[in-house]
Amino acid sequence: MIYLNEHIMEIRYKPNPRIIDLRGQWAEEISAHMKMSEWAIVENRVDIFRKDNHDRVFVGFRGMGFICHRSDSKSYFPDHAIRFLKFIFSLDGFEKNPLIDRIGVRSKFCIEYEKNFEELRDLYASKYIVLSDRAKKIINAKLVDLAGPWNFADDLGNFNTQSGPMVKTQIAQFFNDEIVTQLPDVGLFFDIDYSVKPRKSMREDEVVKLVGGFAERAWKRNEDFKKIVLEG
Numbered sequence: 001m002i003y004l005n006e007h008i009m010e011i012r013y014k015p016n017p018r019i020i021d022l023r024g025q026w027a028e029e030i031s032a033h034m035k036m037s038e039w040a041i042v043e044n045r046v047d048i049f050r051k052d053n054h055d056r057v058f059v060g061f062r063g064m065g066f067i068c069h070r071s072d073s074k075s076y077f078p079d080h081a082i083r084f085l086k087f088i089f090s091l092d093g094f095e096k097n098p099l100i101d102r103i104g105v106r107s108k109f110c111i112e113y114e115k116n117f118e119e120l121r122d123l124y125a126s127k128y129i130v131l132s133d134r135a136k137k138i139i140n141a142k143l144v145d146l147a148g149p150w151n152f153a154d155d156l157g158n159f160n161t162q163s164g165p166m167v168k169t170q171i172a173q174f175f176n177d178e179i180v181t182q183l184p185d186v187g188l189f190f191d192i193d194y195s196v197k198p199r200k201s202m203r204e205d206e207v208v209k210l211v212g213g214f215a216e217r218a219w220k221r222n223e224d225f226k227k228i229v230l231e232g
Contacts, residue, residue, distance in 0.1 A: 002112040002184040004175055007077040007105070007218075009211055010065040011085075014099035019061040020044055022093045030057065033087045034080075054179060057084050064088060069179040077107075078215035082208050089204040097201040103157075104195035105214035109222045110171055112184035113230075120165040120186055120229075124148075127229050128163070156213050157196040163225065164189055190225050192218045 019026075023046040027039040030048045034057060039048040045060025056067045066084050071077040088094055113120045129148045147164035166189045174189065194214035 001114070002182055002187070004108075004110040004171070004180060004183075004187075005071055006108045006175055007068045007071060007081075007215065008065065008107075009067075009077075009081045009105050009215070010063060011103050011207065011211075012063040012101040013095070014101070015062045016093075016095055016098070017061055018093045019059065022091075026059065026091060026093075029091065030059070030084075030087065034084060052179075055080065059088055069176055074216070074219040078212045081105075081211055081215065085208055085211060086204060089207075097203055099200065100198045100202045100207065102195060102197050103207065103210050103214075104193065105211060105218060106191070106193040107215070107218040107222065108174055109190045110166070110175070110184070110187040111226060111230075113165070113186045113188055115186070117165060117167055117186045120188060124163075124165050124188070124229055128225070154217075156210070156217055157194055159192055159194045159218075159221075161193075161221075162189075162191040188226065188229060190222045192221055194218060 023041050027041065027046045027048060030046070031037065031039050034048060034055075036048045036050050036055060036057070038051055039046060041047075043060075044062070045058050047056060047058045049056035054069045058065055064084075066077075066081045068077045068080065089096065147162065149160070149162050151158070151160045153159070166187055168183045168185050168187075171183050171187050171189065174191070175183070194217065196210065
């Protein structure tokens with residue numbers, strides 16, 4: 001069974017011009033620490049990545065992030081994101097309590113559905129986004145496709161979701177075609193974007209706790225979503 005996932009952590013902070021002069025030194029240090037052999041200096045930031053480009057980190061004068069194109073377990077992405085964060089906070093020249101504008105973690109998932117699109121569409125419509133009998137009567141038309149954008153907030157922060165049944169051409173729009181070599185013909189898609197906008201100085205442990213919480217909660221919400229639609 002084909003199972004796709006992709007994760008992005010991004011942190012935006014008050015611009016720190018010292019980082020511009022430290023890009024070369026940091027590139028080598030981050031590359032060694034994260035065991036990623038490739039790096040490139042691009043404008044006001046440095047990118048460090050694996051040869052296969054499955055993992056990539058970046059740090060610049062106004063933000064940093066980690067991109068993971070495939071997590072084989074629920075712990076892989078948060079573990080590596082936190083490893084990266086802790087190292088950045090330890091570097092000379094990086095603010096120990098930076099003014100954080102935004103912390104975000106976005107996760108995209110797609111699991112193959114081995115029957116046809118119409119069956120998955122009907123499952124999704126009956127178990128996740130349910131049209132009332134009155135709505136069906138008023139619309140009085142055949143349901144062709146549907147998707148569910150929902151915005152929520154919980155104890156961790158705000159999270160926006162997008163989900164729905166998709167065919168291969170739709171799925172391809174959401175995943176990096178340089179990394180993903182095989183797409184399902186039909187799949188159940190779930191996209192969740194957690195974020196907070198603290199706009200205050202934050203310690204390393206506070207940032208790490210939020211990032212880890214977002215990543216773990218996103219994975220669980222996807223698992224719950226799959227159960228609702230596919231298992232009843």
